[in-house]
Amino acid sequence: MFWFSVSLMTDIAITVLVLVVAVAAFVWNRLPVEIVALGVALALLGTGVISMEEAFSGFGSATVVLIAALFVVAEAIDAAGITTWLGGLLVRFAGTSRVRLVLLMMGITAVLTAFISVNGAVAALLPMVVVLAVRLGRRPAQLLMPMAFAAHAGSLLVLTGSPVNILILNAAMESTGHGIGFFEFGLVGFPLLVGTMGLAVWLGPKLLPDRSPDALPKDLSSHGDTLMQHYLGDDQLTRLRIPPDSALIGLPTVDPLAEHPAGLHLISVQRPSGKPVRADELSAGDQIIVRGDQQLINEFATAHALEQTDGATCGLISRSYGVAEVVVAPRSNLVGTVVYPGMITASGALVVLAHQRPGDQLSRERATVAAGDMMLLQGAWSALDKHTVDHDVMLVDSPDAIRRQTVPLGPGAVPALIVLAAMVIMLSTSIVPAPVAALLAAMAMVVLKVVTPAQAHRSMAWQTLILVGAMIPLSSAITTTGAASMIADGMVAVIGGSGPLLLLAGIFVVTAVLGQLISNTATALIIIPISLSVAAEAVINPITVLMCVAVASSAALLTPVSTPANMMIMQPAGYRFGDYWKFGLAVMALYAAVAILLVPVFWPAHVL
Missing domain, CATH: 1.10.357 (Tetracycline Repressor; domain 2)
Structure with missing residues (x-):
């Protein structure tokens, strides 16, 4: 003894x-x-x-599995454009006011925490808050700690906010014979949240550190407008959809605008997904991409009963297609080849919208490629992700990063929201243990192609x-x-x-x-x-x-x-x-x- x-x-x-x-x-x-x-x-x-087993048991623990799975779920939520949509709401309602921004951000974090746990909420909203800080010219250090502390307060809003709440409920049942209501935790959780918000607004500027991280993400929220201005100047880029009863159906694809007025230029013919059309003749639903003065475009569209399909992204970016800016690498195999606006790339999935040599005027005709030339490529998001990873060119900004910041509620938003709702139900009802629920959700995000396996791997904060x-x-x-x-x-x-x-x-x-x-x-x-x-x-x-x-x-x-x-x-x-x-x-x-x-x-x- x-x-x-x-x-x-x-x-x-x-x-x-x-x-x-x-x-x-x-x-x-x-x-x-x-x-x-x-x-x-x-x-x-x-x-x-x-012991040896105990020393390394943490890396196989349910906690680490839960956190890793939540990183994948958070990556999927971000990739699907859900956080971009939330960020847009924050910018719209907060404006330039720091107070409104902090209060809205903390409120969203707390509500999300009540359903998917502290760690899940922080992991899901972290990319959005960092980009939002950059966009508004603020340091992430001034926003991220209030966000995390709002998550801690939000864990006490309802019973499912934290595993500790479940432990408290079980102990109450065993010691008194009656439990604590689902929303009863909010009696202390709501005052904590309101008080934390007040302290963040009142004392935050004085007590929060004024630091900068080693690297900040680039603000790409207005990337479409930036590229339009750089490559097209005063011209507009518009997609004209061919209706089922159009007289253009059956005409050669090579030049459907043979009789177009001067100043109007054909760029390409594409599917609604952004994929170039390789058929010899035009079909209903095809989209003609034209460049020129907006008045000329309007007159031509009216004369041929064509529908203008553009939104706020000026014909460059949508939920289905996007753009990538590339620079021709030194010693690239593309050096010496001929390129022109509207050319379909060797993959057949992308089209060249514009070509420019640094210091020269934008080329509208055929030109020989030299090292350092810039090209603007357009295609489906999946095609851009696949075909721009090439040793012959260097990406200026990855298509994935552009999509996340410019396309709210993208193609993967619906399946992502369904999987998220299913995970919340599993977590709140304890049908399966929390790590299993999160792991099933992470696997579903990959199977449903909301994220790729490579994106899931990169999402890990090691x-x-x-x-x-x-x-x-x-x-x-x-x-x-x-x-x-x-x-x-x-x-x-x-x-x-x-x-x-x-x-x-x-x-x-x-x-x-x-x-x-x-x-x-x-x-x-x-x-x-x-x-x-x-x-x-x-x-x-x-x-x-x-x-x-x-x-x-x-x-x-x-x-x-x-x-x-x-x-x-x-x-x-x-x-x-x-x-x-x-x-x-x-x-x-x-x-x-x-x-x-x-x-x-x-x-x-x-x-x-």
Whole structure:
């Protein structure tokens, strides 16, 4: 027994020492966080606190699988244009007002969190918020932390917002015989959300770090207009659809505008999908792409009863087709070949809309290609993705990036929304475990071609996955060695016999402190039985104590390692480890006030 106790205390001391060194290394910020996290797992393994299997168990844990699957789902939501649509709504209603932008962004994040979890909501909205910040000339660091903190508050709006809520519900059922309503969590969640929004608006400019990330995405929201101005100048590019009763049907495809007025130029004949027409004769539904003065285009369209199909993207970009700007690479096989506007490329899937040599006028006739020449290609989005990855040319902006920022609710929006709804239903009803639900949704996004396998692979934020996977052994060690229970028991014992408010304050402090070091789910699992036993001894309503634990468990605000959501925003915002506590402490004070003062109002501490 003596040797067992000595060994146990040694494991506790080693675990606490590793924890302290890890936090110091994170704060020091001189080593990559992945190296620190992996070093933690290896240190625990080397000192014998955990076994080999335990040291690497985090990388096969359900948590890492859940996060990885959510990255794919988030990628699909972004690729389908759903986040672009949400971003458009934000820009439309927020305008240039920082206050409206922050409030709307945080509100959308909180509502989404209530259905797909904190990590899922942050992963889904992160690309949109970063691009939105660039578009509006703001630093992502000023928006991403309020977004993540809104997600934490949103997890308490309804029962399905967090796994901790389910644990609280189960504990309430076991201890009192009756549970907590689906929307009852909102009694504390809504004040937390409103208060967090107010703090972000009031104190955000003072407490949020003014940092820039290593790299920012390019704002491509007005890319169609930019390309039109660069390649076409004052001319317009319009698609004229041939109706079923048109006299043009049956005419040669090579020049359907043989008698067109001067100043009107035929570019190509395409299908509605953007694919060039290779048939010899025109057919109903074909689209004639013309360039010239808008008045001439209107007159010609009226004379031939043609329908103008263009929208706001000036004939360059739609849900079905888009454009890619390429530069001819040095020593390219294209050097010395002939190119002209309207030429169909060798693949048969793309058409050359324009060709220009730097410093020269835009070419409207046949020209010999030289290294450094620029070409504007048009075709279906899938064709652009496939045929512009070529060593002969260099892409200026990828078609995928253009589509995501310029096409709201693209072709994959409907299947993406259906899969998202199915995942929400599975998560809210617990038909299957959360990792299984997320994994099924991620697989469905690939099968339904909302994202390609390559896009799914690229969606992985490896820094986050490595950090979470490598830190899980430390979280387990803190629990299994008894370090967490020893700390919690000692702190709760000091105030266990005091009044209800001091008891709630003590439980909040213990839960919040542990929540900065280990996952909030693990924190709740440790604190729930301890707090219930103290509530029984002090003859206090167990529901009061449990709701205090629920609020405190969501207050993982002071470090990036406290939740995966906090970690996700670190790199895109350019945050450092020590950037979270300034604004986090202000929000933490709000959580403390709600847990200690507001919880007893809705769930009285005295037992009837």
